[in-house]
Amino acid sequence: MRFHIILTAALALVGPAAAQEHAPHAGTWTYGGATGPERWSELDPANAACAVGQQESPVDLKGAITADLGALDIDWSPLPAAARDTGHAIQQDAPPGSTMAVGGQTYRLLQFHIHQPAEHLLDGRRFPLEIHFVHAGPDGVLGVLGVFAEVGAASAPLEAVIDSLGATAAGPALDPNGFLPTGRDFFRYEGSLTTPPCSETVDWVLLSDPITVSQAQVDTFERLHPGNTRPVQPLHRRFLLRSQH
């Protein structure tokens, strides 16, 4: 017993220094292993919400309450294809001028990026891809529109994204509207970034209808960033809302 107490005290003394020496840089988070989602909160104090947050994303879109959410107005302009690898996803930045309006708020499109497989589930179903269109809203809030993709016909704008990767000059104009399904039914909930620091500052909008991409396109993202998908988080006390048909 006494020995145990002394040993514990000794470990406490060397503990902090050893921890510092081995602490990864805040940016070195991953989707698996010692710096994976279960450890994100330990990589940087700023990532605390990843572990203790009560409004985290992604979630399973099930048990939604149907409500009058008003119209979802998307006003996006074509942009020069110039995708890049952030180290965690393939991302395409958007020049100013494209917006999304929902619930009386207008959000400005900043960028979109791709997760493989999807992060949100649709009543338990996981799609092979999910595209996140990240918009800036008022007061530091983000409005992220999520679009699911299933395997079928190839997506022309996704092909433009793939073609522009590593290209030295911007490719031809890419029309992001080509990523939108015909149906505009959507889910809404208050959530978070799905990457560190997991900030709970995101107004999530997810379209219920998927678009199609080819199996070859899915394979491309499986090769580039396999499994860049945060596990599903509990809904806790939040309401998940669904637009009326």
Ligand SMILES: [Zn+2]
């Ligand atoms: Zn994302």
